[in-house]
């Protein structure tokens with residue numbers, strides 16, 4: 001493993017470093033990756049991570065070790081394992097905040113308030129003719145952004161693509177239909193590697209994107225088969241069949257993504273619900 005150790009700074013390419021937060025877990029894998037990017041004579045913090053004073057101290061120590069001052073905070077999205085450390089950094093160092101606004105679904109960092117709201121196609125200048133291009137990738141959550149480091153082709157993929165597992169999609173802020181469309185959108189980008197929100201660098205991004213699309217579509221096929229066999233079922237009734245390859249202790253979380261699949265089928269006119277009981281529509 002290349003440096004997935006909390007508190008240890010790892011240089012990925014010239015001008016880009018990674019620092020792991022101290023929040024390993026079922027939903028976060030080894031923990032949240034915070035990235036530090038050189039921008040002119042300072043540093044931007046991309047995904048500062050959870051509200052944890054030790055991680056905030058580690059970010060400041062990392063900047064001291066690199067020898068550049070922290071100047072701005074950038075986030076891929078506002079889930080509570082990605083953005084809340086911004087508050088302590090902004091308070092101590094008056095950093096500028098860049099990123100999306102948070103949707104009001106009860107799962108977001110409510111303290112997040114960007115000084116500059118970023119949208120699809122926006123460019124963040126890093127100095128020396130280097131830049132980050134914003135690619136809106138709704139799906140995991142509606143405000144999700146990826147950032148393409150155009151010079152190196154490194155894509156900061158947040159929770160759109162993470163290493164070693166699939167991401168949970170929680171409706172209504174999460175949408176399976178948007179998620180798949182956002183994956184399709186990345187297929188035409190020149191990406192050399194993924195720098196995910198959780199886990200190590202991913203070396204063959206287009207194969208990984210392909211694999212992820214295939215995985216989701218195979219899951220959708222299982223949803224359709226399960227509905228065909230068991231019409232008028234709730235998501236809870238279906239989860240054991242659709243996620244029979246996933247350990248039972250994860251079925252609570254899997255039910256959320258299953259709901260995202262069912263809603264996608266509903267949006268596409270392939271399924272309908274009545275009193276939370278789902279059935280396929282005859283085509």
Ligand SMILES: [Zn+2]
Nearest residue numbers: 077079140159
């Ligand atoms: Zn997330």
